[in-house]
Amino acid sequence: MFRKLAEVFGHGLKNRSFVIGGIISLLFFLVAFLSYFWTPYPVEDINIAERLLKPSTKYLLGTDHFGRDILSMLIKGARNSVIVAFVAIGIGLGCGVPLGLTAAAKKGWVNELIMRFNDFTFAFPSLISAIMITAILGPGSINSIIAIGIFNIPVFARVARGAALSIWKREFILAARSAGKGQFKISVEHILPNISSMLIVQATIQFALGILAEAGLSYLGLGTQPPMPSWGKMLNEAHTFMHFAPQLAIYPGAAIALTVMGLNLFGDGLRDVLDPKLRRSR
């Protein structure tokens, strides 16, 4: 296991996307982690006297309309993005992969049913799901997690099914079957380990998409609620003050773009490193 990791890492160091994307992603996770111990100022501190300040040595990126330190909010916002995107991927993997594996193993009408379910779920972009959930429960970050998670399910189901179908044709699966192993056991013991690298690559991509979606939902007020800072919500507030303090609109957007780009680059690099032949099927 560690040998394999080390090997992947060794190959990765030669891949430009992998290195650049990896560094950006790592920084992002470190910043998110840092927020548990330290931010320059507490983000709950409202200080109207020092509102909408330009960047200075005291407030490196300035303050917002409540006089909160922008840098601190960005740091804590990173944590929020990580959590939402992470749990949403958990939902996607947890429901999507078993569905995909079942579809690949059973074929026939089960496969048909799962594929139709997939198509159907695709018809509800996370925004529409989030709108429905908010309409009955009111806004909150749980909504965005569920909505983004639901959208991840068909994505992972599709990837898992496609990859599993090609593994099922391999000879060692035939050997396992003739040894009398059931479909479930084969799926878990043989198929899953063999499709894991594809799932990891897809997870990186979905992570980036999740961050974008969370930002969008929070921007619309459907996602994360105060006092928890979120990059999307910071942009929403910046929109109100766009005419007096356009600088507020720059930092959170740049944070989103940089993180998403880092994750995407990392995902591209990782795919090439794990399997040069494995091209994106999206």
Added chain:
Amino acid sequence: MTLLQVKDLSVTLITAQGPQEVISNINFSMDAGDKLGIVGESGCGKSISALAMMSLLPPDSQTSGKIILEDQDILSLNSTQICSIRGNRIGMIFQEPMTALNPVKKIGAQVSESIDLHMNLNRKQTLERVTELMDKVGLAVSRFPLNLYPHQLSGGQRQRVMIAMAIACNPKILIADEPTTALDVTVQEQILDLIRDLADSSGMALIMISHDLGVIAQTTQNVMVMYTGNIVEMGRTVDVFQNMLHPYTYGLFSAIPHAGSSAQKKRKRLSCIPGQVPELHLRPQGCNFADRCSKVSHKCKAIEPAATKISDQHQVWCYHPLTQEDKK
């Protein structure tokens, strides 16, 4: 009259192991109406030689030498000039009929494309030409309308479409690169007959590439045996087949149980030749066949053999050509 002359042709391709010379210094020529066979095991460079003649090698490949068609050196032409030769003066049929046709274009349109490019015909004349071609290749338009798509045809029928495309502009040379390998045995014979008939009736020259000595024997007047990018024996087909001189040629021949009898033309492993074709980057010094040869000597492993002329029509690249004794 010499139609095609290949002089000192070498081709270097970029492979996974870096640049590799896959064709080394080959020389041959053919006259108008000739039928030349190229035989050899998989990977010996048959297709690459053919592609070189069409100037269709991968963009990162390097070639040296000359390929002179009538009076033009194909390798020195610019892209416009080469496009006016391809499909016009040289036609080519590929190995894989299943993937060689564009799946989203009607077969009629695919056949008429080269006519539109190279012949100055109006629409009605083009249609007549296409109909005539389809008749010639045995896909009478009454049964196989021109608006069919490739997926509606069988492999053999698709290969017939390929042939119609290749001969559409009456080329001087038709290159057939293993035209039947991907087809059923019964269909193979029909397609070969078709190609032979077309070549005979139109007087175009034919280069027939195959692993199959039976096909070569039935089709060609001259033959060229290739091994790892070199020609090892060349001459008139009857001479070469009756008096094989290179141990490799002999090995190829013994590998086919009933050469010549058409029923047995399945692909066979070369069980009589020990060992395998060396990987490109592991080719030995000296004669490439040395490691697998029964008559190998020190000299073979040190210096590459030059051509030995047995007769006007028959050459072999070997220090120890086989004698009658060896073939017992």
Added chain:
Amino acid sequence: MRIFLAKRVFTLVLTLLVATLVVFVVLEILPGDPAAVMLGINAEADTLNALREELGLNRPVLIRYIDWVSDLFTGDLGISYTYDVPVSELILSRITVSFPLALLAITLSTLIAIPLGIIAASNHNKPMDFLVMSFSQIGIAIPNFWFAMLLTILFSVTLRILPAGGFAGWDAGIGPVLKSLLLPTIALALPQSAILARVTRSALLEVLKEDFIRTARAKGVNNQGTLWKHALRNALIPVVTIMGLQFSFLLAGTIIIENVFYLPGIGRLIFQAISQRDLIVVKNLVILLAGAVIMINFVVDVLYAVIDPRLRGDKDV
């Protein structure tokens, strides 16, 4: 082709029905009492009862569902609780903003993306390719609403040449309408085109490796000809797939962008309806949006068959 269409229409109808069922269950059954949701916790019992009566909530669930679905067919969607106008009228008036916006955006993004993808593919591994791919990486990472804000800051706040938001209204004529839709269209289209350009490029590169491209070149077709006449149509298959998928992102994008630019379209309406808890409007809008995505997927499937004759299910000879 006919059998193919029939099958596809059948699944379309089925999918639409399931969608109505999901929306109905989530918005009318899960909340328990929709009337209570709409009026909030402090509502008086009398008002609640009156609203229940008005919305027909006292009828059996099945009847309510069937009624709603048949209402969807007739277009009589009831009266909005907050606006006090027929919901269908409300939606129709808002669509005159959203639909042109979406149409402009998808047109612009296609017009940008496909040429870029072709340029990148035909200059594979050359500087031009790298440039297009970098544009694409950046475009994918930039959220459209942030891009919208940057555009506003540049063109409205700093240069003051375009409005920061609002809609001129169709009465003002086509010029002012286009002017108010210009920035929103760009904000929607550019990030979309980044993805599409990338897909076009990789699809083309994939197709250019195929055997039939070699066949075309062997016929004497030149590079331009192989690209346009042989590769492009085959490459369109994955491109159209992604465009279909993108449509759902485009819808979501339209909703967000309308909110950034204060455009009175469907997106604004749905937000106002949520904040006012107007479940009748929300329900019908959600099914409209989901239905639009489903319909687009249907169109994409039919387009496939138009592009790729193998999918038509014609009989072999």
